Amino acid sequence: MADYKPQTLEKKWQERWQRERAFEVTEDDPRPKFYCLEMFAYPSGHAHVGHLRNYMIGDVVARMKRMRGFNVLHPFGWDAFGLPAENAAIKNQTHPETWTLENIAHMKGQLQRIGISYAWEREIATCMPDYYHWNQWLFLKMLERGLAYKKRSSVNWCPSCNTVLANEQVIDGKCWRCGTTVVTRELEQWFFRITQYADELLEAADRLPEWPDKVLTMQRNWIGRSEGARVKFPLPDPKGQPDHIEVFTTRIDTIYGANFILLGPEHPLVQQWKAQADPAFRQTLEKFLAQDRTLRMTGEIEKEGFDTGRTAINPFTNKSVPVWVANFVLGEYGTGAVMGVPGHDQRDHEFAHKYNLPITIVVQPGAGAVSSGSAAEPYDGPGTIVNSGEFNGLPTSDAIVKMSEAAEARGIGERTIQYRLKDWGISRQRYWGTPIPVVYCDKDGMVPVPADDLPVLLPKVAEFTGRGDSPLAQVPEFVNTTCPECGGPARRETDTMDTFVDSSWYFYRFCDPKNASLPFDPDKVGYWGPVDFYVGGVEHAILHLIYSRFFARVFRDLGMSAIDEPFTRLLTQGMVLKDGHVMSKSKGNVVDPDDMIEKVGADAIRLYVMFVAPPEKEIEWSDAGLEGSYRFLARVWRLVDQLCETIGGEGIPAPGGIELDDAERALRRKTHDTIRRVSQDLDPRVHLNTAVSALMELVNELYAFCNRSESTRVGRSIDDPATIGVAERPATIAVLKEAVEALILMISPFAPHMAEELWERMGHPDGIVAVGWPAFDEQVSRAEQIVVPVQVNGKVRARLTVSIEVSEDELKSLALADPQVVKNVEGKTIRKVVVAGGAGSRIVSIVAG
């Protein structure tokens, strides 16, 4: 007899798993593969239970799949480059690498203490040269194929982080990381041509049935496909190169109502015209253009325009229309210019109203009578075309086709598809990232570093001032190099890559983490890929998950893999709140897992987090709930502790062929019913909370079974003489053994340490890891009892408890034998008895009269 002492037994099993390399895997394994992955971690210092929830969910699935006969790859690594390391270095006078490696060591210990079953021999850290080497390799491949390119552009600049942000990293005009308002800068930047895959990424989103709809919707919106047309509005008096303004519209059918042209402030013609204008005009234009770009992007400022004094020709009406600059037109989207149709667009209507521009109605809702005059409200729905010459009377949908064709025939426009998605800017003016492997030579210009010279190592020395230029530019030994082409002096690129590059393909590196000649062996990715089950926070729904889908296609097109979609199934786990807020160090509401392990052990934490809510939902941390889970584990412990001498070891037969009494049969049914429920709740559903509750029911049933009489009572306190374990009857022992062993096995994904210990105490010295999932006996489970409602003339008059083995005929006779049914149909003629419902549940309806 021994009390449940999680701390010592957990340590024992963690050491044993490590010693026996219990979770390491190879590719030459006859079992089917299963790749289970949680989003790798940024090594920020200390993991709190909110972080750990992610890994616990993946671990339950990985352990369960192992038991069910899969060769399970379950690796872990570190997203180790990034700004916080650099900021910490500035603050603490240490090196980012020191800070990062110390954090990794600590967090790795935390993960081991909570008992996550990782193949640690495959661990990777993106800040190591043997990893970022392959970022550089891939960059060169993308450069060769035109998927990486450099251009000058206005970029989002975070003045606090002192670096560029991708569009995806700007939230409401603010930096995703620090919340500082983002400003615009003109810089030479490297881009990845993700837009080349826009259509494919969008289309394939329909073929990801095991992703949450929410994530797919977000990705679809982010890619933002619109079908429309580009149309040229000629400039009668160009005085310069372009002799027209091209607009993008999804509503070419309203073009007869286009009474003005609006240019975005970034439109090149605006700059050109400004330069040509007289000083007074230029000054007012500049004043207008000085509006804060980020304020404009929030959409909360009033619509304002500036009349350029120029005109263009509407190519359909041949009328002259004024050209304005408008603060609400986005320079980066479409052509940066739009046609203003005040009759049928809310924004254009407001604009026309404000500046007294004419409004023309060209669409009537429905096919009804034509009303005249300008509408007080713009109508932007479908309808019938009016005031549009030869197109009058067409439905708007037809008009879009006909007018597009007309524009194409006249060479003044074409149908196009416009995406909201833009190319991915990857240059970062920071130190702690992958150096971009190109050099600049006065003679040969931009020259890629030859693949044989990779990796371009990040120099150890760098000064961390937090100034707004690239720290690498301060390191002459790094910057000054020779040109691979001509051997003359050259300068290295001093920007580093966005860390999202690192995280966009790490799941392939895990398949072959030590490969020194390629990012991975295609055969190994062919074996393990794609990731079958991927767990992570919904905050990565757009950034990481679109970039990874993009990179998977790049590798595919390089001939490195056959995989389009890197993640077959995605689970976005909910956050862990404390006192109603997300855990964060600054809020002071973090729950440190090591404190909790000290109190109740890792298994109780794991069980609690899995039990308290479905994995997708956020949970509110509760110490009382945690204690409840500890109590449950202690309850299981006591049960097994008191029974194992009787039911453990060899020589006890399976209960299959033995004659059982009612209670034994009921327990056996419960055992197999629980196996069925837990199995289904774990796979294919991942309803971990209900799986745990099914196990709790089984434990309750076991206690009730043993407590039928004083002599078989279990579960009292250790020193209580009433707790002498169980009976004599071989059938009882056989049924109990089956139930208890199934319980231990099924609890092991949740509470692996305790399960191992109990399994050992039951007389199995070889450890649980290699043991299979408990066998499910359908025969036993089919004898399950169900309750069938019996209706008489449409009202439920009785409920029959029957076995689902009962046939329909038997069910009918049972219904008629039920006293209450007899009472309800007494003296009446039974017209009809109906049996309905699916397998397992049947409804008897009796029509009497």
Add this chain to the structure above:
RNA sequence: GCGAAAGUGGCGGAACUGGCAGACGCGCCGGACUUAGGAUCCGGUAGCCGAAAGGCUAUGGGGGUUCGACUCCCCCCUUUCGCACCA
């Protein structure tokens, strides 16, 4: 404004394809065992009526489909999340 998801006891949550609403746990109440109990074991716990048997009312609100609705359909309310001038 647009889009998505959700609304069930004191609380977290269950209910799988339309079939006993509230599994399981927390909390609370009681009993047993005890010098003691914040341990353990056993029981109770949606609301209302009733001594009980039992009955009635209940899944945000209102309609509908159905023998039967937490579940499906329509309208409304609330909350959360995402997008937000994308022409």
